Structures are given as structure tokens and as C-alpha cells.
Amino acid sequence: MEQCFSFVTRSLLPLLYVPAFVFRVSLSSLSSATVPSLDKTDFLKLQNGSDIRGVAVPGVEGEPVSLPEPVTEAIAAAFGQWLLHKKNAGSQKLRVSVGHDSRISAPTLLEAVSRGLGVSGVDVVQFGLASTPAMFNSTLTEDESFLCPADGAIMITASHLPYNRNGFKFFTSEGGLGKVDIKNILERAADIYQNLSDENHTKSQREVSIKKVDYMAVYTSGLVNAVRKAAGGLEKPLEGFHIVVDAGNGAGGFFAAKVLEPLGAITSGSQFLEPDGMFPNHIPNPEDKTAMQAITKAVLDNKADLGIIFDTDVDRSAAVDSSGREFNRNRLIALLSAIVLEEHPGTTIVTDSVTSDGLTSFIEKKLGGKHHRFKRGYKNVIDEAIRLNSTGEETHLAIETSGHGALKENHWLDDGAYLMVKILNKLASARAAGEGSGSKVLTDLVEGLDEPKVALELRLKIDKNHSDLEGRDFREYGETVLQQVSNSIETNPNLKKASVNYEGIRVSGFGGWFLLRLSLHDPVLPLNIEAQSEDDAVKLGLVVANAVKEFNALDTSALSSLTHS
Numbered sequence: 312m313e314q315c316f317s318f319v320t321r322s323l324l325p326l327l328y329v330p331a332f333v334f335r336v337s338l339s340s341l342s343s344a345t346v347p348s349l350d351k352t353d354f355l356k357l358q359n360g361s362d363i364r365g366v367a368v369p370g371v372e373g374e375p376v377s378l379p380e381p382v383t384e385a386i387a388a389a390f391g392q393w394l395l396h397k398k399n400a401g402s403q404k405l406r407v408s409v410g411h412d413s414r415i416s417a418p419t420l421l422e423a424v425s426r427g428l429g430v431s432g433v434d435v436v437q438f439g440l441a442s443t444p445a446m447f448n449s450t451l452t453e454d455e456s457f458l459c460p461a462d463g464a465i466m467i468t469a470s471h472l473p474y475n476r477n478g479f480k481f482f483t484s485e486g487g488l489g490k491v492d493i494k495n496i497l498e499r500a501a502d503i504y505q506n507l508s509d510e511n512h513t514k515s516q517r518e519v520s521i522k523k524v525d526y527m528a529v530y531t532s533g534l535v536n537a538v539r540k541a542a543g544g545l546e547k548p549l550e551g552f553h554i555v556v557d558a559g560n561g562a563g564g565f566f567a568a569k570v571l572e573p574l575g576a577i578t579s580g581s582q583f584l585e586p587d588g589m590f591p592n593h594i595p596n597p598e599d600k601t602a603m604q605a606i607t608k609a610v611l612d613n614k615a616d617l618g619i620i621f622d623t624d625v626d627r628s629a630a631v632d633s634s635g636r637e638f639n640r641n642r643l644i645a646l647l648s649a650i651v652l653e654e655h656p657g658t659t660i661v662t663d664s665v666t667s668d669g670l671t672s673f674i675e676k677k678l679g680g681k682h683h684r685f686k687r688g689y690k691n692v693i694d695e696a697i698r699l700n701s702t703g704e705e706t707h708l709a710i711e712t713s714g715h716g717a718l719k720e721n722h723w724l725d726d727g728a729y730l731m732v733k734i735l736n737k738l739a740s741a742r743a744a745g746e747g748s749g750s751k752v753l754t755d756l757v758e759g760l761d762e763p764k765v766a767l768e769l770r771l772k773i774d775k776n777h778s779d780l781e782g783r784d785f786r787e788y789g790e791t792v793l794q795q796v797s798n799s800i801e802t803n804p805n806l807k808k809a810s811v812n813y814e815g816i817r818v819s820g821f822g823g824w825f826l827l828r829l830s831l832h833d834p835v836l837p838l839n840i841e842a843q844s845e846d847d848a849v850k851l852g853l854v855v856a857n858a859v860k861e862f863n864a865l866d867t868s869a870l871s872s873l874t875h876s
């Protein structure tokens with residue numbers, strides 16, 4: 312690959328940390344011999360809801376590489392093409408920012424993405440290690456010295472999945488791309504890929520400008536300024552607070568040194584801040600028990616006021632108070648709802664479908680808000696909040712039990728770091744108002760949230776190749792299972808179907824509830840049960856077990872373990 316350098320002086324672009332490179336790139340530099348034969352169906356298999364996910368590192372048995380460099384190049388070229396079309400760009404030059412998390416395949420994929428974008432004719436701005444929300448933010452930032460706003464952004468990440476996976480999330484200033492656009496991009500990518508392998512393809516080359524920018528400096532100063540503003544302009548509103556961060560060796564390590572410390576907080580005892588794509592300590596995932604135990608231990612060992620934990624690409628988070636109580640799942644939603652409802656009395660809180668009944672009464676009876684329990688999936692929840700606002704129903708918070716959350720005041724940006732900023736604002740303002748220091752103010756805010764004694768999620772797999780499917784796809788089969796469960800409870804006086812429900816079947820009974828639904832991505836029926844005792848959880852489990860016993864393609868072993876325990 313030919314390279315020429317076009318030096319950009321510091322006085323012109325003071326915040327660029329390396330000179331701009333102008334490369335000559337061409338996808339066809341890949342010999343067709345290195346390009347495995349793949350068709351549209353193979354490309355479409357890489358879709359995972361509104362993300363693209365695949366295997367990028369070889370060596371794990373049964374998991375062949377599905378995101379090799381040529382496939383990645385084709386996907387990036389397809390995004391560039393899609394963006395040029397969407398923006399009706401004509402001869403106008405567009406730029407796309409690219410960032411990545413700490414995965415070991417990131418450097419290779421970054422180069423492949425840059426080549427692919429270059430071939431589509433857009434300029435590339437590399438941010439290096441970044442968070443998913445920062446990438447979206449770069450499409451909104453108005454600052455030419457950081458080459459912003461970007462017309463589009465790509466985050467290279469597979470969130471909390473194992474080290475061998477990777478993938479892409481795409482953004483424009485309108486937000487994250489949805490399923491329909493991702494499908495369109497994969498279809499375009501399959502065509503581009505086809506041309507790659509086509510022997511008659513002319514080897515055209517294009518000049519692409521690749522620049523590197525320290526964008527995380529802009530993004531983190533935005534977070535710092537948000538806390539300072541909420542604290543009435545105080546430079547160090549967190550002075551004296553001891554807050555430990557656990558980034559799980561993902562991309563979130565910046566939060567300690569670039570956000571908390573400038574605000575005055577002590578961050579000693581923070582752990583796993585260094586990026587390490589083998590994730591040697593624990594899975595970076597606030598939904599993971601081991602991860603939550605790790606941050607809880609760090610808080611207690613260090614006698615800290617608060618613990619903060621992020622997932623790999625920092626679009627999810629959770630916290631732990633000074634006594635070691637977790638703010639995750641329903642408790643995190645309760646806390647954020649309390650904060651948001653203080654600012655916007657009566658507003659609607661949009662959540663995913665697996666939230667508890669206790670959360671509904673907390674939001675509605677204690678906080679005076681309205682709980683709109685929608686579907687699972689952060690994009691679903693955010694889009695629903697935007698839709699409600701457009702119909703005149705005011706809502707300011709869309710949040711999932713998974714730790715994804717977005718606020719209207721922050722452009723509906725799905726941002727785990729911003730969720731924590733809201734918590735920090737509360738800490739700082741409570742102390743300034745003389746309402747005590749430490750995290751007690753947060754603990755007090757969730758006082759009165761009813762929590763079930765038993766809360767579990769069983770994931771019942773559908774064997775896609777089982778003869779019981781009789782040619783149907785797993786979704787159709789799953790829908791039949793749900794219909795059967797629904798029919799079976801009609802005549803049971805102990806059970807009541809939720810009158811408003813947007814996903815699967817939600818049933819109350821035996822002092823608790825269950826929700827059986829289709830997974831967004833996998834051939835799985837997740838079953839959530841909450842009850843006030845083991846016995847009641849078993850009774851709810853039995854209702855499902857009896858209804859699904861004829862469905863031979865469904866793996867009900869987890870359910871059997873519960874009902875025979």
C-alpha cells in the first residue's frame with residue numbers, strides 16, 4: 312500500500328496528535344485466493360439485532376472466523392456507501408469516525424474498517440480506544456479542531472462477549488442504526504464482497520485520508536462539565552468522595568483519571584482499568600455475578616463511598632453503595648427514576664420487559680411517575696421513549712435492567728458513563744445542600760422499593776434442527792410455545808395475564824409473576840420468574856413446565872432442575 316504524508320501543523324489543528332496520513336487503498340488489493348466464498352445469507356448471519364457480531368479470532372473449537380479482514384472491509388465499505396446515499400452527499404466529502412474497545416482483534420479490524428471506508432470514498436478519523444457512546448457523541452460534537460461532527464461513526468466492539476468475538480455498531484447524528492439499516496448494509500456488503508472475488512473486477516484505487524484524533528478528551532470533558540454545571544459551577548464538587556471504578560479491562564478505565572479525578576474524587580482501589588482484550592479478571596458486564604462481586608469487594612476493602620462498574624464498551628453500567636448494596640437491574644432503574652422524577656415530576660419511565668412489579672409500584676406510588684414497561688432491547692426502549700414524547704407523553708428516561716440507559720437531556724444517547732454522571736450529580740448536590748455525604752443519599756432514594764425473595768432467569772433453548780420444528784424457523788416455533796402457554800393459563804383461577812404487555816406472555820400468580828418471551832437474538836425462550844419464596848417460584852415454574860411439555864425441541868432441563876429442587 313502506497314502512503315504519502317500530508318503534515319498538518321499543530322497550530323492549524325492543535326488537537327490532532329499525529330499527522331494525517333493519506334493512503335492509497337483498494338479492496339481489490341486482496342487477492343481473490345484469500346477471499347473465502349460467501350453469499351448474502353452468510354453476511355446476513357452476522358446481524359445481531361441492531362449490531363453486527365461475529366468471530367474475529369481463530370482458535371476456539373466450533374467457532375470459525377466469520378469476520379475476517381475482507382468481510383470487515385466490505386461491511387465498512389457498505390456503511391460508507393449507505394451513508395453517502397442517506398446524506399445524498401453527491402461530490403461532498405463525508406467523514407466517518409472509528410473507535411474500538413480493548414479486544415485483541417481491534418487493531419486488525421480497525422485497519423480493515425479504515426480501508427473499507429476509504430474505498431467507499433469517505434474520510435476516516437480514527438479515535439483509538441473509545442467508548443460506544445463517545446462514538447455517537449462524535450456525530451453531534453461541533454468542533455472542527457477535532458474533525459467533528461463526524462457524518463457517521465463506527466464502534467468496533469462485541470460488548471461483553473468472549474475475547475474471540477468482535478463486531479460493529481453504527482451511528483449517525485440521528486442515533487444508532489436500527490435493524491432495517493443493518494440488514495441493508497449487510498446486503499450491500501455481500502455485493503461489494505462479490506465484486507472483490509470477481510476476477511474481472513478492475514483494481515481501482517482511491518486516495519483516503521486517515522487522521523487520528525484524541526476525541527475521548529472532548530467526550531470526557533463533556534462529562535466533567537456536566538457534573539460541574541449540576542454542582543453550580545464548583546470546580547471539584549466530588550472533593551473528598553472516595554469512588555472506585557472497575558472497568559473489567561474494557562474501554563472504561565478513562566472514567567477514573569479523566570472524569571472522577573478532575574472532579575476531586577479519590578479513586579484509589581480502582582481496578583482493571585488497563586485495557587486487556589483477554590479480560591483476565593472478570594467479564595466486563597454489570598449483569599455478571601462475578602463482576603458485581605468484584606466491584607462490591609473493592610468498595611468494601613477500600614471503605615469507598617461508591618463503586619462504579621462498566622461493560623466493555625461503556626454503554627452499560629452499575630454502581631455499589633458504601634455498604635456493598637448493588638445498584639443494578641431494578642435497583643439501578645429505581646435510583647435513576649428517583650433522580651429523574653425529582654427533576655421532572657410525573658414523567659414516564661420507559662423500561663424493558665423483565666422489570667419487576669415492585670419497580671412499577673415504586674415508580675408510580677412512591678415517586679408519582681408512570682412506568683411504561685416495554686420490550687427488551689436498548690434500542691427498542693429508546694425508540695419507544697422517543698415515540699412517546701412525539702405523541703405528547705413526556706418521558707425523560709429509557710432504561711433496561713441490563714444497565715443500558717438513555718436520557719432525553721443527553722440526546723437519548725445510550726451511555727453508561729452518563730448514567731453514572733447523574734448519580735455523581737446527586738452525590739455532589741446532596742452534600743452541597745447539607746443532606747449528608749457518602750452514598751447514603753442514593754440508598755435513601757431507593758427506600759421502599761419492594762424486592763422479591765427469588766428472582767431468576769432460565770434460558771430455554773430451541774434446537775433449530777429438531778424434527779419437531781417441522782420446517783418452521785425457531786421464531787415461529789417459539790411463538791407456538793408462547794401461544795400454548797397463554798392458552799393453558801386461561802382456565803387457571805390462580806393466574807392472571809398482564810392486561811398490557813408488549814412482549815411474550817407475562818402472568819401474575821402465587822404472589823409473584825413470570826415472563827416467557829423470545830430472545831431478541833438467539834433460539835432461546837428466556838423465562839423470568841420473581842416470587843416471594845422458593846415454593847412459589849417452583850409453582851410458577853410448574854405452570855410453564857406443564858404447558859410446554861409437548862414441545863420436544865425445547866430444552867427444559869433448567870426448568871426441570873427448578874421444579875424438582
Ligand SMILES: O=P(O)(O)OC[C@H]1O[C@H](O)[C@H](O)[C@@H](O)[C@@H]1O
Nearest residue numbers: 687688689713830831832833837
Ligand atoms: O433477548 P435476550 O437474549 O435476553 O437479549 C436481550 C439483550 O440483548 C443485548 O444484550 C442488548 O444489548 C440488550 O439491550 C438486550 O436487552
